[in-house]
Amino acid sequence: MAGVSSVRSQRSCIGCDRQDSKKELYRLVRTAEGDVQFDPTGRLPGRGAYVCSLDCLMAARKNRRLERALRVTVDDRSLDRIAQDLSRAACAATSSEE
Numbered sequence: 001m002a003g004v005s006s007v008r009s010q011r012s013c014i015g016c017d018r019q020d021s022k023k024e025l026y027r028l029v030r031t032a033e034g035d036v037q038f039d040p041t042g043r044l045p046g047r048g049a050y051v052c053s054l055d056c057l058m059a060a061r062k063n064r065r066l067e068r069a070l071r072v073t074v075d076d077r078s079l080d081r082i083a084q085d086l087s088r089a090a091c092a093a094t095s096s097e098e
């Protein structure tokens with residue numbers, strides 16, 4: 001309706017290359033501080049990367065695609081935190097859907 005063209009925002013998972021719409025994937029963002037965090041809103045400013053599952057997050061970390069996508073080194077502690085936030089979000093998404 002508005003003049004804004006609705007481009008379908010397809011993103012690909014950096015773990016398995018699966019393409020999906022933005023809201024089906026989990027966004028990770030590199031903050032201004034150079035920290036990496038899970039972005040449940042998908043709207044935090046910063047360089048972003050997408051994964052479709054926790055497994056893909058781990059795979060992407062292992063083969064360094066995560067580092068390459070975000071251009072930052074992700075240490076174990078950050079990865080732990082991201083993994084926890086991500087799995088919590090995954091649980092919330094399946095249990096609180098109405």
Ligand SMILES: [Zn+2]
Binds near residue numbers: 016
């Ligand atoms: Zn994936």
